[in-house]
Each structure stands twice: as structure tokens, then as C-alpha cells.
Amino acid sequence: MSTETPAAALLDPPSWMPGVLIAPIIGGFSLADFLGLFALLNFILFFVMFEIWLERKVAGHIQLRxxxxxxxxxxxxxxxxxVLKLLTKEDLMPAIADRRIFRIAPYLVFVPVFLTFLIIPWGGLGPLQNIVLRPFDLALVYLVAIPALQAIGIVMAGWSSGNKYALLGSARFVAQLISYELPMVVSLLGVAVMAESLSLTRVVDVQRETLWFIFLQPIGFVIFFIASMAEMSRTPFDIAIAESEIVGGPFIEYSGMRWGIFFLAEFAAVFLNAALAVALFMGGWQFLPGLDLLPELGVFWFFGKTMTLIVVIQWARFTLPRLRIDQLMDLAWKALLPAGFVNLILSAVYQMYGFLPFAIGLGLTLVGLALLLLAYRNQRRPIPGGIQLVSVARPSAEPAAMG
Amino acid sequence: MTVDVYAAVYTPVIVAAVVGVLFIASTLFVANLLAPRIRGRTKEAIYECGMQPIGQGWSQMNLRYYLYAFVFLIFEIEAIFLFPWAVVFRRLGPFAFWEMMLFLAMLLFGLAYAWRKGVLQWE
Known part of the structure; x- marks a missing residue:
């Protein structure tokens, strides 16, 4: 079976690059790749520090501090x-903890996030075009499969701590992860249908040739964004961590740098998910839809869009209250998943039969949805669950209360 | 070399994983050198908001989401079929398209059934 040769760090290595840099050393990794990994680790460290500072600033200004x-x-x-404080802080471990599993857990949480960074298409910087560490053909499957490994690390952390809150938190975490995995996969399928490829670099190229998928797949983008936010377990979806309730969930017994690793992974995942959303839906390193301005500065366009999404994620964190678990499950299974399938089917119809059948399908879907809503409107229970984000106590209508 | 070339594309993942593990190990090693270590019974107790911990840490709990997990498993496996289909269905023509629509219809019927049965209701 003839397949493509193992991909290099750069899709088109420039001719001036010395062969030593590109020649594979071990497992298809060249010196340039190792340099790339080193740069990536440093980038993650420094960016996470910056991101935490930014998040605290954003939080402050949103809350008028x-x-x-x-x-x-x-x-x-x-x-x-x-970070210095964390490094010099005592590393505690409960006496009844399952010591070996307690130690392994941070590795299993951080490494999957790190591995997913391999497939990010960064764009071009000066003479280097298309920087991407590993342009896998199956990148879309990879980016579902690898981060899912985190769940094991979380369960290990929660279980080995020997703490009830930790156990509860890890159980919630997994329930949330498996529920939001599905909408995410389905939204990725929509992208795959449009791009007719599972390679992330190809997805970016298709968007450059046609239109950003945020316009062609708006439902897919919303689903992907919400699902990725839920998978990171950030505040609108953070019942698994819930500091004010189960005091940190799976990470409750961790301290010092071991705890820091978990948070390094969480904040790296924020960047990762924003970057993936940019690559999948917002044209990657293209400047504006249909406008390839200065592809040599692609990395900067890519970063600009990613930073915007990161700030949106932080904005959501400090604006929205935490969802209850039944609301969380309902949102995933009863709203996002059916919407994702409708999106997938309609995208496939569009690709197969063109615009008119797509428009008819869309119309039929909307009519069907309206009929379903009408049929079920009277059967609905008086809001025990529902998908409301907040239930605000309305002030009474009578003006008499005003005195 | 007669190694499976396609699998070789993914060996760098293992190399990168080793690099990641080494990174964490070295960070924790440095932290280990710098951090103090003074043991104590209360310090090594589990944290229950400052009170004396009651009973064992490993308590029984109700994993309410095992039904969700079943549905999840079905859909996740189906997704693995959908990924290759999504790439090639235009080349395969209308038959592949309607075949998958039938498959999806069955799955969505299953989802609707589970919904009506109350599997998706978190009690």
C-alpha cells in the first residue's frame, strides 16, 4: 500500500534549510521537530502565565475591580x-492516598493536551510557510481521540485522593466529558463534510479557497465552541471543579507544583480550544474571509483571532452563572446533539445535491421543529430542568410595592 | 525497512509524549528540590473543609450516568463510521449518501426512543 511519506515539520521546507535540520532522527522526528517541541513547551509555559494574568485582569475589570x-x-x-511560589510550596499527599496513582495522574492530564498542540496549523512566519508540527491526515479524529485520554487522568486524580469531594468531582467530570464529546464530534463531522478531508491543514486551505466555515457552518461553530468550553470544565460548565461547592473537585488534595500541572493543562487547553476553533471555523491564518493579506505574517493573524476567542471564553466565565447538572446534561443531549445532527445532515445534502434541496431541507426542519414545539408545549413540566441559563426572580408587577 | 509506513506517521506522537512526560518529571523534580517537607498527621489528613474527616474517603456513590454512557458509546462508535464517510461520500455517489442517511435515521430514532423513555432525564 502506497501512502504519503511521513510528514515533515514544515509542509514546504525552504531550500536554504540545512539537511541536518530536516533529516529524521528518531521515530520520524527531525532536529527541527525537536526544536519545535522545545519551542512549543516554552510557548505553553509563557503563554499560560500571560493568560492567567489576562484572565485576572479581565475578571477584575468585568467586576469593576x-x-x-x-x-x-x-x-x-x-x-x-x-509560579515561583508553587515551586517552593510543600507538596502534600494524604496519608490514605493511593500513592502511585496520585503521582501518575498529572501526567495523564497534561500530556494529552500537549500532544494535541502538535496538529495546530500556526500559519506562516517570514520565510517559513505553514508551520505545523505534525500535519496528520486524520487530524480531526486525532483531536477528538487524544484529549479524551484526559478523562482517565481526572478519574485517577479523583479516585486516588481518598477524598469524597474528589471522587464526586471526578465522577461529574467524566459525565460531562462524555456528554459533550458527542456534540463536538458531530460538529467536526460537519466540517469534514464541507472540507472533504480530515486534515486540519486541508481544512484551513478549503476555507481560504471558499469561505470561513463560521459562515458555512454557524451551528457547527456554536456547538463546537460550547462543547469545547464544557470539556475544559470552565465556569458556566464547572460543576466538576466548583470551588464554592466541592472545593476544587478532583484536584482538592493536590498542592504545590503537582497542582500547578493540572492548571497548566487547563489553561493550555483554553488556548488549544480557541486555536482549534480558529483553525476549524475561522479560516486559520487567513487575514479576513477571502483576503490573504501578507501570508508571511500568518502566525499573527492566527494569534489575533485566537486571542479574541480566549477573551470571549473568559468573558463567558465571569458573566454566566454555573449550570446545574441536569441543565448541563439537557443542553448536551437534548439541544446540542440533535442540532448537530440536523447540521450534519443538511451539510451533507448541500454537498450532495446543491443549494435548493438544502434550502427545502432547512425549511422542512424548521417546520418540523415548530410542530414538535407546538405538540409538546402543553406537556412540559413546570421547569425542573430545561435549558434556561438563569431563572431570574421577576419583580412583582404591582406598583403598590414601591410605597 | 518493511515497517508499516502509515503507522510510522504516528510514531512522533509517542516521541512527543515522552518529551511531555520528561518535562513534567523535571518540573516536579525541581519543585521537589526547592520545596520544604515537614510531615505531620493533620497535614496528611484529607481535606473536608477544616472539619475532622468523617469515615473513609472511598465512599459509595451513585454513578447516575451509566445510561448516558451506553448511549454515548453507541454514538461514539457510529462517529467512527461517519468520519470516513464524510470525506468520500460525494465520490461514492447517491447510494452511499442515502445508505448513511438510513443509518443516521435509525440512530436518531434510538436517541428519540431513549429520550421518550426518560434515559436522558437526570433525576
Missing amino acids: RGPLHVGPHGALQSPAD
């Missing part, structure tokens, strides 16, 4: 100071 101020200009050195 000012955020970190004292360490360095505008508190910019707060995060490095925190």
Missing part, C-alpha cells in the same frame, strides 16, 4: 511570582 496591580507594571509579573 482592577485585578493584579502590585507585582510589576500592571501586575504583569504576578504570574511568574505565583
Whole structure:
């Protein structure tokens, strides 16, 4: 069977690049690849520090505070100071903990996130075009399969701590992960149908040739964004961590740098998911839809869009209240999953038969949805679950209360 | 070399995983050198918001989502069939398209059935 040769770090290595850099050393990895991995690790470390500072600033300004101020200009050195603190903090482990599993868990949480960074198409920087560490053919499957390994690490952390909150938190975490895995997969299928490829670099190219998928797959984008936010277990979806309730969930017994690894993984995942959303739906490193301005600066366009999404994720975190677990499950199974399948089927119809059958299908779907809503409107129970985000106590209508 | 070339494309994942593990190991090693270690009974007790921990940490609990897990498993396996289909269905023509639509219809019928049966209701 003839397959493509193992892909190199750069899709088109420039001719001036010395052969030593590109020649494979071990397992298809060249020196350039190892340099890339080293750069990637450093990038993750420094970006996560920046991101934490940014998040605290955003939180502060949303809540009419000012955020970190004292360490360095505008508190910019707060995060490095925190890392130093974590490094010199005592590493506690409960006496009844399952010691070996307790130690392995952080590895299983961080490494999958790190591995998923391999497939991010960064774009071009100067003479280097299309920087991507591993342009796998099956990138879309890879980016579902590898992060799912995190669930095992979370369960190991929750179980080995010997703490009831940790156990509860890890159980919730897995329930949430498996529920939001499906909508995410289905939204990726929509992308695969449109791009007719499972390669992330190809997905970006198709978007450059046609239109960004955020316009062609708006439902898919919303589903992917919500599902990825839920998989990170960030605040609208953070019943698994829930500091004010089960005090940190699976990570409750961790301290010092071991705890830091979990949070390194979480914040790296924020960047990762924003970057993947950009690559899948927002044209990757293209400047604007249909406009390839200065592809040599592709990395910067890519970063600009990613940063925007990161701020949106943080905005959601500090604006929305936490969902209850039944609301969380309903959102995944009763709203996102059916919507995802409708999106997938309609996209396939569009690809197969063109616009008119697609439009008819869309119309039929909307009519069907309206009929279903009408049929079930009277049977609905008085909001024990539902998909409401908030139930606001309405002020009574009578003006008499005003005195 | 007669190694399966296609599998060789994915060996870098293992190399990168080793690099990631080494990174964490070295970080924890440095932390181990820098951090103090003073043991104590109360320090090594589990944390229950400051109270004396009651009973064992490993308590029985109700994993309510095992029904969700079944449905999840079915759909996840189906997704593996859908990924290759999504790439090639235009080349395979209308038969492949309607074949998969039938498959999807059966799955969605299953989802609707589970919904009506109350499997998707978190009690």
C-alpha cells in the first residue's frame, strides 16, 4: 500500500534549510521537530502565565475591580511570582492516598493536551510557510481521540485522593466529558463534510479557497465552541471543579507544583480550544474571509483571532452563572446533539445535491421543529430542568410595592 | 525497512509524549528540590473543609450516568463510521449518501426512543 511519506515539520521546507535540520532522527522526528517541541513547551509555559494574568485582569475589570496591580507594571509579573511560589510550596499527599496513582495522574492530564498542540496549523512566519508540527491526515479524529485520554487522568486524580469531594468531582467530570464529546464530534463531522478531508491543514486551505466555515457552518461553530468550553470544565460548565461547592473537585488534595500541572493543562487547553476553533471555523491564518493579506505574517493573524476567542471564553466565565447538572446534561443531549445532527445532515445534502434541496431541507426542519414545539408545549413540566441559563426572580408587577 | 509506513506517521506522537512526560518529571523534580517537607498527621489528613474527616474517603456513590454512557458509546462508535464517510461520500455517489442517511435515521430514532423513555432525564 502506497501512502504519503511521513510528514515533515514544515509542509514546504525552504531550500536554504540545512539537511541536518530536516533529516529524521528518531521515530520520524527531525532536529527541527525537536526544536519545535522545545519551542512549543516554552510557548505553553509563557503563554499560560500571560493568560492567567489576562484572565485576572479581565475578571477584575468585568467586576469593576482592577485585578493584579502590585507585582510589576500592571501586575504583569504576578504570574511568574505565583509560579515561583508553587515551586517552593510543600507538596502534600494524604496519608490514605493511593500513592502511585496520585503521582501518575498529572501526567495523564497534561500530556494529552500537549500532544494535541502538535496538529495546530500556526500559519506562516517570514520565510517559513505553514508551520505545523505534525500535519496528520486524520487530524480531526486525532483531536477528538487524544484529549479524551484526559478523562482517565481526572478519574485517577479523583479516585486516588481518598477524598469524597474528589471522587464526586471526578465522577461529574467524566459525565460531562462524555456528554459533550458527542456534540463536538458531530460538529467536526460537519466540517469534514464541507472540507472533504480530515486534515486540519486541508481544512484551513478549503476555507481560504471558499469561505470561513463560521459562515458555512454557524451551528457547527456554536456547538463546537460550547462543547469545547464544557470539556475544559470552565465556569458556566464547572460543576466538576466548583470551588464554592466541592472545593476544587478532583484536584482538592493536590498542592504545590503537582497542582500547578493540572492548571497548566487547563489553561493550555483554553488556548488549544480557541486555536482549534480558529483553525476549524475561522479560516486559520487567513487575514479576513477571502483576503490573504501578507501570508508571511500568518502566525499573527492566527494569534489575533485566537486571542479574541480566549477573551470571549473568559468573558463567558465571569458573566454566566454555573449550570446545574441536569441543565448541563439537557443542553448536551437534548439541544446540542440533535442540532448537530440536523447540521450534519443538511451539510451533507448541500454537498450532495446543491443549494435548493438544502434550502427545502432547512425549511422542512424548521417546520418540523415548530410542530414538535407546538405538540409538546402543553406537556412540559413546570421547569425542573430545561435549558434556561438563569431563572431570574421577576419583580412583582404591582406598583403598590414601591410605597 | 518493511515497517508499516502509515503507522510510522504516528510514531512522533509517542516521541512527543515522552518529551511531555520528561518535562513534567523535571518540573516536579525541581519543585521537589526547592520545596520544604515537614510531615505531620493533620497535614496528611484529607481535606473536608477544616472539619475532622468523617469515615473513609472511598465512599459509595451513585454513578447516575451509566445510561448516558451506553448511549454515548453507541454514538461514539457510529462517529467512527461517519468520519470516513464524510470525506468520500460525494465520490461514492447517491447510494452511499442515502445508505448513511438510513443509518443516521435509525440512530436518531434510538436517541428519540431513549429520550421518550426518560434515559436522558437526570433525576
